[in-house]
Amino acid sequence: MHIFYDYQIFSLQKMGGISRYFVELASRMPVYSPVIETTVLAPVHINEYLDCSSVHKIGRKIPSFPGMHRILPAINRIASRAILKGQCPDILHETYYSATSLPVAVPRILSVYDMIHERFPSQFKGPDLDIPKLKEKAIARADHLIAISNNTRDDLIEYLSVSPEKITVIPLASSIEKPEENKDVENCQRPYLLYVGLRGGVKNFKRLLSAFSHSTILRSEFDLICVGGGGFTSEELSTFDGLSMSERIKHLSADDTLLASLYSHAALFVYPSLYEGFGLPLLEAMRCGCPIACSNTSAMPEIAGEAAMFFDPSDEEEMRVVIESTVQSKETVTLLRTHGYEREKMFSWDNCVSQTAELYRSKV
Numbered sequence: 001m002h003i004f005y006d007y008q009i010f011s012l013q014k015m016g017g018i019s020r021y022f023v024e025l026a027s028r029m030p031v032y033s034p035v036i037e038t039t040v041l042a043p044v045h046i047n048e049y050l051d052c053s054s055v056h057k058i059g060r061k062i063p064s065f066p067g068m069h070r071i072l073p074a075i076n077r078i079a080s081r082a083i084l085k086g087q088c089p090d091i092l093h094e095t096y097y098s099a100t101s102l103p104v105a106v107p108r109i110l111s112v113y114d115m116i117h118e119r120f121p122s123q124f125k126g127p128d129l130d131i132p133k134l135k136e137k138a139i140a141r142a143d144h145l146i147a148i149s150n151n152t153r154d155d156l157i158e159y160l161s162v163s164p165e166k167i168t169v170i171p172l173a174s175s176i177e178k179p180e181e182n183k184d185v186e187n188c189q190r191p192y193l194l195y196v197g198l199r200g201g202v203k204n205f206k207r208l209l210s211a212f213s214h215s216t217i218l219r220s221e222f223d224l225i226c227v228g229g230g231g232f233t234s235e236e237l238s239t240f241d242g243l244s245m246s247e248r249i250k251h252l253s254a255d256d257t258l259l260a261s262l263y264s265h266a267a268l269f270v271y272p273s274l275y276e277g278f279g280l281p282l283l284e285a286m287r288c289g290c291p292i293a294c295s296n297t298s299a300m301p302e303i304a305g306e307a308a309m310f311f312d313p314s315d316e317e318e319m320r321v322v323i324e325s326t327v328q329s330k331e332t333v334t335l336l337r338t339h340g341y342e343r344e345k346m347f348s349w350d351n352c353v354s355q356t357a358e359l360y361r362s363k364v
Contacts, residue, residue: 001364002037003029004089004104007059007080008096010045011072014064017280018113020175022095023049026056028353036357039089041102043079044072058083069127073098090364094142097134101141107363110142114277114299115155116202123201136160144363146170146356151299152277168359171303173349174283179260192223193323194266194290196259196281199229199236202274204295204313211320213243218324222267224249227259263288267327271295272313279303283347286340291333293323303347307340 005022013019026038040050042059046068051061059076080102092102093109101108117124117131124131139145139160145167147153153169156162193212199205205226212218224245226232232240232251240246254262263269269285271294282303285292294300295313304310309332311322326332 001035001090001360002039002088003091003093003360004087005038005040005093006095006102007040007042007045007076008073008094008098010040010042010047010050010059010095011076012069012096014046015048017172018095018111019047020049021111021172022093023047023053023055024173024175024349025093025353025356027053028349029357032350032353033357036360039087041080041083041087043076043083045076046072077102091360094138097131097138099134099137101138107143108141109144109146109359109363110138111146111148112139112152112156112277113148114152114275115159116275116277118159119155119275120202142166144168144359146359148172148278149299149302151302155277168355170352170355170359171347172278172280172283173347173352174280174287174344175349176256176260176263176284176287178288179257179264185258185261185265188223188225188262188265190223191221191267191327192225192265193218193327194262194269194285195224195226196269196271196284197228199226203229204272204274207313207316207319208270208272209239209243209249211316211323212248213245214316215320215324217328218320219245219248222248222327225262225266226251227254227262259284260288263290266290268293268323268333270323271300272311272319273298273300274313276300282308283344286344289337289341291326291336292340293319293326305339305343307336307343309336 005026009019026040029036029038040055040057044062045059046064084104089106092104092106147167147169150169153167212224240249263285269290269292273295275298277299279300286307292304292308294308296310309322309326311319
């Protein structure tokens with residue numbers, strides 16, 4: 001059985017959770033079952049994970065350039081059609097959403113990650129406004145869908161009236177490795193809260209910032225370290241100055257090794273998002289023994305379970321109280337770490353790969 005993964009996400013992401021998911025699938029699938037062969041068809045891509053992996057791929061990585069998100073899909077669509085004339089896949093697994101698909105007469109699988117564009121349309125602009133229509137077309141032509149959480153499955157049913165029989169829920173896993181014991185993190189002399197990811201829109205960082213700034217305990221005893229999402233904007237820096245918190249808030253760019261150390265040494269990982277289709281940083285934090293405080297919405301309770309303290313992300317006061325009470329209780333922190341280690345074991349790449357392989361077999 002030969003599985004082809006298309007170019008879409010590898011044309012869009014230099015690094016990111018979705019592209020990592022497909023590299024994990026494509027690399028692990030033949031190990032799980034010798035009768036399964038995988039190929040990533042990405043004639044011209046920008047993805048670091050794919051470039052550094054041993055996955056069988058058709059294509060090569062090029063440097064990023066302005067306008068690539070418009071140009072690369074068109075180039076890849078033409079090149080992929082030519083390449084496919086000499087290939088015989090048994091399954092085509094589409095990696096993102098597009099209006100048209102590659103012309104192969106085989107079953108099509110599509111992974112769906114969230115319904116954030118449908119739930120929060122006002123948060124998006126430009127090309128992102130087209131995603132709901134592209135997603136709907138991709139879902140309509142797919143023979144079967146993979147939802148990465150029960151929450152995403154339920155949203156598919158609610159927003160697009162997808163038949164439940166067309167959806168299989170297969171959760172993701174964490175690729176981050178546990179850090180070396182007792183390895184200190186440079187430039188982190190004070191206890192800190194950790195925030196990971198983008199900071200705009202539904203990520204709700206502004207409300208976390210406000211909760212932090214209005215807490216005497218948090219301001220006096222902790223820093224707030226932000227990882228990823230790009231450096232702070234001039235507007236953010238101005239806001240920090242206005243709150244007299246410029247010295248308390250730091251931004252770091254971190255590879256997996258540094259990120260694991262940051263999780264393991266953090267007093268608390270805070271995830272205030274209004275909506276997540278899964279919430280991969282939750283698994284990363286659990287694996288590294290980091291206590292969690294997060295939103296009580298969408299997929300987050302489903303993923304974190306007993307390994308987190310929850311708050312209403314729209315209620316700044318509740319957020320502040322939950323964070324304060326958690327970091328001040330050694331008993332709570334210890335309990336969250338213990339639950340986190342156990343819960344993270346429920347989400348493994350072995351499980352993800354085996355369930356996906358079973359789905360592939362059922363469609364051939």
